[in-house]
Amino acid sequence: MKILVSGGAGFIGSHINVQALALGHEVVVVDNLSHGTRENVPAGVRFVYGDVLEPDAWTAQVGPVDAVIHLAAQISVPVAEADPLTDLKLNLEGTLRMLLTAERLGAAQFRTASSAAVYGNVSELPLREDGPALPIGFYGWSKYTAEQYVRHFAQMHKMAAVVLRLANVYGPRQRTQGEGGVVAVFCEALALGEVPEIHGDGRQTRDFVYVGDVARAFLHRLENPGPAGLYNISTESRTSVRDLFTALAKAAGAPYDGYRSAPERPGDITDSVLSRQKARAWGFEPETSLASGLQATWEYFRNKERGL
Numbered sequence: 001m002k003i004l005v006s007g008g009a010g011f012i013g014s015h016i017n018v019q020a021l022a023l024g025h026e027v028v029v030v031d032n033l034s035h036g037t038r039e040n041v042p043a044g045v046r047f048v049y050g051d052v053l054e055p056d057a058w059t060a061q062v063g064p065v066d067a068v069i070h071l072a073a074q075i076s077v078p079v080a081e082a083d084p085l086t087d088l089k090l091n092l093e094g095t096l097r098m099l100l101t102a103e104r105l106g107a108a109q110f111r112t113a114s115s116a117a118v119y120g121n122v123s124e125l126p127l128r129e130d131g132p133a134l135p136i137g138f139y140g141w142s143k144y145t146a147e148q149y150v151r152h153f154a155q156m157h158k159m160a161a162v163v164l165r166l167a168n169v170y171g172p173r174q175r176t177q178g179e180g181g182v183v184a185v186f187c188e189a190l191a192l193g194e195v196p197e198i199h200g201d202g203r204q205t206r207d208f209v210y211v212g213d214v215a216r217a218f219l220h221r222l223e224n225p226g227p228a229g230l231y232n233i234s235t236e237s238r239t240s241v242r243d244l245f246t247a248l249a250k251a252a253g254a255p256y257d258g259y260r261s262a263p264e265r266p267g268d269i270t271d272s273v274l275s276r277q278k279a280r281a282w283g284f285e286p287e288t289s290l291a292s293g294l295q296a297t298w299e300y301f302r303n304k305e306r307g308l
Contacts, residue, residue, distance in 0.1 A: 002026040004065045006052050007072030009036025011174045015215035017045045028062050052094040055101040067109040068102040080139035091142035099153045114165045116272050118144040126275040129230045160228045167234035167274050171211030172300035187301035190252040200264035202242035207234045207273040210293035213286040220284045234274035235286050251298040
């Protein structure tokens, strides 16, 4: 299949590129390199410089595709709170423009990344796709609204659309910001010999899912997608930020209490763990344990700092 990946020079896209090539797909990446890097686009993947807000400038270079995986987005909760207009433009208008582009290029499938942030502080855990979605910040609202645009557009145009609500994604090549960036922030600080910050009391919990598993989810059943719809991609396990730091400190050989406290960030969710029941019925299961994923991530940042 020929796949167009918007934002494919970024963190998650870099892992999709490698896995898609291994599966025999033809991959075209469109990215404006505002956050991604050219090094994340391996040999064998065609790179087109372009912005999702200006698709007329690059669609002719892509040509017809079978599927679009839309990843280009604004991913930071603090940035969304500080600049909600930019967040809205990138996450909502960007998604709509990519939907229109997918139709224009003849794509039968459209897949995009949403976030656990759409749920907000819902007391009943684990969070289910058919449960309440009550975002508490601009980022969660822009992602939730984009989901509705995808659903409506896909119904109108008979397009198979899959929206993946991602838990906190972490792994090698992650930037030190964004919704799941706490792992990368901790790893970078430890690799540099700095003291990491924990916002709030550190008891807030998250559902951390390894990027390699997330990449597999985006490519899962492309040839036979089954029912279009909305799926959580998660481990269905809760880890506090304090416990996360302890696990990374163990991997790095650093003191378990070697962090400093920082103020709680506005827009942050207190507890989040996502049900994976629906994804399991779709045939998808994560394969990477938290311990294995954190070890791989720590080794990446340690080697990066050493120039290896």
